[in-house]
Amino acid sequence: MKTIKFLPLLLLFIVASCDSVQVYSDYDKSADFKQYKTFAFLKSGIDKVEISDLDKKRILNAIDQQLQAKGFTKSENPDLLVNIFTKSRKEVSVNQFNAGWGYGWGYGWNPYMYGGHTTVSSTTEGTLYIDLIDAKKKELIWQGEGIGTLSKEMDRKDEIVTNIVTKILAQYPPDLSKKK
Known part of the structure; x- marks a missing residue:
């Protein structure tokens, strides 16, 4: 009976982990971020x-929406230049399951299994990098990274990218x- 109660929790964890995104960022500590208003x-x-x-x-539409929600406006003469780049890596999983034991107790090659x-x-697994560059200095001031x-x-691409x-x-x- 305990297994039946545990199963929904396990399924919830599996579904939640599929949508998980790891994010990181780095920035130039000498940059004055308050001065940037346009992009x-x-x-x-x-x-x-x-x-x-x-x-x-x-990706660009999602960035545009998020920056405008933060109070930025698009401009022909921007304070920030936005750049992106991506990387991807394919992971292959091989799982074996044997549902029974024959002679030999399951060790080594067993024709009776x-x-x-x-x-x-x-x-x-994909990684999206978003670079924010000081337009006047042409220097990277902030970089965000998302891995998912x-x-x-x-049907889910817009949702995943926006997330x-x-x-x-x-x-x-x-x-x-x-x-500091």
Whole structure:
């Protein structure tokens, strides 16, 4: 009976872990973040990103929405230039399960084992970097990084991208009260 009560908790953990995103950020401690009010995308950098144009558009729209929600405005003469780049890594998992024991007690090769089952699955872990560059100095002042599992489900792509970008940009501006 305890197993039945434990199963929903296990399923909840598995579902929650699928949507988890790890985020990190780094910044120039000498930068005055209060001076930045406007932004523009760094077209030359974004054009080099090797992802589909549709995914690129999703990312840029999510960044645009998040920065405007923080009070920034787009400008032809911006304070900040926004650049992105991505990395991906494919993980392959092989799981074997044997549902029975024959002669030999399950050690080594056993022709009498039954119910053997092998599954192979793969996931793609992606990393999105968002760079904020001082437009006048042409220096990187802040970088956010989000790592999560990518989905091929078209219906969920907007949601996943928005979630990752929101979590990354939640760390901007940095908490300067911790600055020593």
